[in-house]
Amino acid sequence: MDEILPAVLDEAQEELLLDEDDFEGSTSSRIDSTSDELYEHYRVVADKGQQLLRVDKFLINVMHDTSRNRIQAAADAGCIHANGQAVKSNYRVKPGDVITLMLNRPRFDSTIKPEDIPLNIVYEDEALMVINKPSGLVVHPGCGNYNGTLVNAVAWHLRDNPDYDPNDPTVGLVHRIDKDTSGLLVVAKTPDAKTKLCAQFFHKTTRRRYQALVWGNLQEDEGRIEGNIARHPKDRMQMAVFPLDSGVGKPAVTHYRVLERFGYVTLVECILETGRTHQIRAHMKHLGHPLFADERYGGDQILWGTRSSSYSSFIRNAMALCPRQALHAKTLGFQHPTTGEEMDFESDLALDMQQLLDKWRVYLKGMQK
Known part of the structure; x- marks a missing residue:
């Protein structure tokens, strides 16, 4: 496989071509290039040693959470650009090409904001919280669920804790359960707690x-x-x-x-x-x-x-x-x-x-x- 070095990887999991791991997002395709103004949602720069390669094959190598069919659909809709111009799936990527995903809507602000949502807290101390999640509650913002999640609820509950930043990936959810699954999960309130709890899940x-x-x-x-x-x-x-x-x-x-x-x-x-x-x-x-x-x-x-x-x-x-x-x-x-x-x-x-x-x-x- 040719070495490809992405210059910028969009971490917001709300994009058209990036599915949430827990599949809690919208299932509908939202490709639409009819707007006069397009917004960049994803960018990758081909390495200097990149060999000529179809853009759909190129992107499937770096956008691991999508399919070639979805990339081809995006290209057909005019959403895949090379160096600022819309290209089809058979466009051959050259060294230094800037490949972008362009959509007719701005990127969603993925900042996690506190929301006053009731939580069933089973246990809490300075390091962690154990929560009994009801069914129907998404655990983390994603495509189609930008707010109203358990993470927003935790941010509200800990809003007066100066050491807890809901947008800091070193704290927060240690594991997930599906939207329509009920039951227990643990949230880390400190980086040390998250590191040690994650290690237990890993081992x-x-x-x-x-x-x-x-x-x-x-x-x-x-x-x-x-x-x-x-x-x-x-x-x-x-x-x-x-x-x-x-x-x-x-x-x-x-x-x-x-x-x-x-x-x-x-x-x-x-x-x-x-x-x-x-x-x-x-x-x-x-x-x-x-x-x-x-x-x-x-x-x-x-x-x-x-x-x-x-x-x-x-x-x-x-x-x-x-x-x-x-x-x-x-x-x-x-x-x-x-x-x-x-x-x-x-x-x-x-x-x-x-x-x-x-x-x-x-x-x-x-x-x-």
């Missing part, structure tokens, strides 16, 4: 247990799912599982244990060895048991059960009760970054998920009569 010494309602009646009471996780080659809003020796994606391991069976769905506990994007959702679909009501992974369809109208009505009502993937980050454990104390936290299931399980329990009793 897999944290303790995380999730509860999920999945489609189907699992054959085994417990098991281990292992497979690399990467973006789906045909649907970049999904993650997919690939063989360990495929060279595609990052290794991921999920352990599961059956907690309760409802005939057509099963409540499982999932323990993560790794923390990949959508790991539980992708692994359970790979196993043939997508999460109940998980629209992105096909769990919003009736995948198990009868074809009766009464059952269909029951499922519709169940999904209306919990209209999101039935997944909750129930426990979180780690070593305190300052004191060294082992700390473990547990949260009750979110109300919508608890009501969903109760509904299935009533249905199961009716089946057994």
